[in-house]
Amino acid sequence: MDRADRRRRGKSDPLDAQNAARAVLSGRACARAKAGDGPVQIARMYKLTKASAVKARTQTIHQPKAVLVTADPALREELAGLGNAELFRTCARFTDASSRVEAGEESVLQATRITxxxxxxxxxxxxxxxxxxxxxxxxxVERHAPQLLEVVGVGPDTAVTLLITVGDNPEGWTARRPSPRCGVSPVERSSGRRQFRRLNRGRDRQANAALHRIVFTRLRVDPRTQDYYERRIKEGKTRREIVRCLKGYAAREVFHLVKQLRPAPRS
Structure with a gap:
């Protein structure tokens, strides 16, 4: 969007639609729509399901502990000292035991156990x-991009995230520079006395997180990455600068591995 035009005319859906149409007609808009019918789209659907399930489980895990704060002291002492796994297994048996209780006036303790x-x-x-x-x-991943799993620091979840970022159009990445779609593209900054670069903290945050996991896993287990880190430290580079360079290398490596991926034929 043209920021000057937005300040003059404001922001609304009709104006956004007009600006989008002008960008297409003038040729400024060159992005291609995703095919939405290949393995990347399948991964996108599964990733959406997993993200919502993880979020719901995290919220639910906190709720039993909040219930125990105000629960009957005897019940609280019964469950005190249990780890999460044992606590949830013990609580899961409360439902079966409560279902055998004869019908009658329900107590707070019984309602707490059922909850x-x-x-x-x-x-x-x-x-x-x-x-x-x-x-x-x-x-x-094993069927469509097994080569990603051979990369140090890349597991199935990270591989899926990178495949979704690349999408059905891997040509959007360049072989020489990291993709600006993920936050690896360097941003020029100046303190007044010196010029330096930092990571672009915008764009695809999931891709940023995936590259972050790759780099820090390599720093922990990969001898080549550890040697590179020590060498750049001796050259006077800061940890942030080294991590930025390593993320750029990881992004280029991923590009070369996924650029051959093509969407499946339309059914």
Whole structure:
């Protein structure tokens, strides 16, 4: 969008549509729509399912602990000292025990036990969904881009994130420079006395996180990366500058591995 035009005319859906149409007609807009029918789209759907399940499970995990804060002291002491896994297994059995209680006036303690049991059962269901989606994502990567799994620091989840970022149009990345779509593209900055570069913290945050995981995994387990880090430290580079360079190398390596990926034929 033209920022000067937006300040003069304001922001609204009709104005955005007009500006988009002008950009297309004038040739300034050159982006291509994603095909939406290949393995990348399948990965995008599974990733969406996993993200929502992980978020819901995280919220649900906090709820039993909040319930125990105001629960009956006897129940709280019964569950004190248990780890998360054992706590949820114990709470899951409360639902079965409460279902055998004869009908009558319900007590607060009974309602608390039922609540803990239902929350624990929900956590188990969400965990099972996450495991199932992880298995599907792993199979998808192994079938369509097994070369990514051979890269140090790249697991199935990171590989899926990078495939989604590249999308069905890997030509959008350049072989010589990191993609500006992920935040690896350097940004020129100046303090007044010296010129330097920093990472672009915008763009695709999921791709940024994937490259971050790759680099820090390599710094921990990869001898070549560790040697490179030590050499650049001796040259006077800061840790941030070295990490930025390593992310650029990782982005270029990923580009060469996924540029042959093509969407499946339309059904």
């Amino acid at each position: 803990l049991g239902l929350l624990a059962s929900r956590i188990g269901q969400l965990s099972e969904q996450i495991r199932e989606v992880d298995a599907r994502l792993t199979w998808l």
